[in-house]
Amino acid sequence: MKRRVFLTAASAAALAACAKPQPEPQPLEGHEIPLLPARYGAITDEPYPVPAVPEGVVPPELLRQEVDNPFPSYEAGTVVVDPDRALLHLILEEGRALRYGVGVGAAGFGWDGDAVMQYKRKWPRWTPPDEMVARRPDLEPYSIANGGMDPGPGNPLGARALYLFQNGEDTLYRIHGACEPQYLGQAVSSGCIRLLDQDAIDLYDRVEHGARVVVLKSLWKNGARGLF
Template identity: 75%
Template structure:
């Protein structure tokens, strides 16, 4: 059974495109969840990318947040659809025959403030990160990475990590991203100022599977008394 995690969702609304590692939300309670003793090989170190990706440490990620095949949570959605459930910190990629691939994700304040249908307009390997001007105004230290200055180079310190999927709605950039760079210890928690982040190993896997123009459904938050629901 997926264990419920309880988070504080207070704080001013964050800029959706920020995708930073700043901990604007804090987990106020994390209920015990069975953790993996021996992680699958797919979570090992990756050395054939432009930048090295370290292995996920043992005993850190709850087993229910590891990539796995499950039943499709919404049979009405066609194959290739991405479904994001911020409340449950889960992302589903709809497969054939009533199945889906489920990934654990980290979410942020903006992940609770935006919902609806979008299109995966394009995707990038080792993307540049350009914080929006509104964020630079709040964080002058980010000025070197502003849009005017060309953003942050790809690499281990880039908040978007190894891969990024860019979501558009009605032809307009939502500034909402699905991307890598989630630190394993924060998977399943609300720790960033925006977007949906995965372990880099999972971000690479998702990138290879999601077709151009894929439908993305971001579910609205339905938290009751701060508790996450379960499938």
């Protein structure tokens, strides 16, 4: 993974993009979308409610599903992110993988290589970096000094977060929930890898501490990538 100066504007933008207010999801035009599987319904046994994914918004190619492993050189338990296709694969045994649709960073193609999932959190707090707070005074209540934003609805990290480290240092990049369904499969943030909360919960339960995370090098230069 190409190490950048994560503690400056790039790192701030990576989290800031997650915090933007977003429009309501709208049904896709020109797509015949089948009914969602029950696993994308509302989750009511969490500390905070997770709403159902709206029907007709997410293309079926981006729904969680088991597939043939497209990355046979990686051992089971490895997480492989393909930013150009907006897909995350968790490698399984016997030539299989779990595939998840993700939202990726519009500037995320510069981030590629290996990381380690150092730790993970349920309903994490969000603490915008001081550099972001300096530019966005409205975020001062959630600063590091003030203890960050409480977990729950509206928190940019959603129901789960996996924290990525490289060479023992926090990259400030996360794999996390709270991806708005209408942005799944698109490159609209500045770095974090975002899933639907239902998928973030599922991935959290499967990924082991210390798991290898591989972010593939993007071949796109204009930022216009994703499946759709």
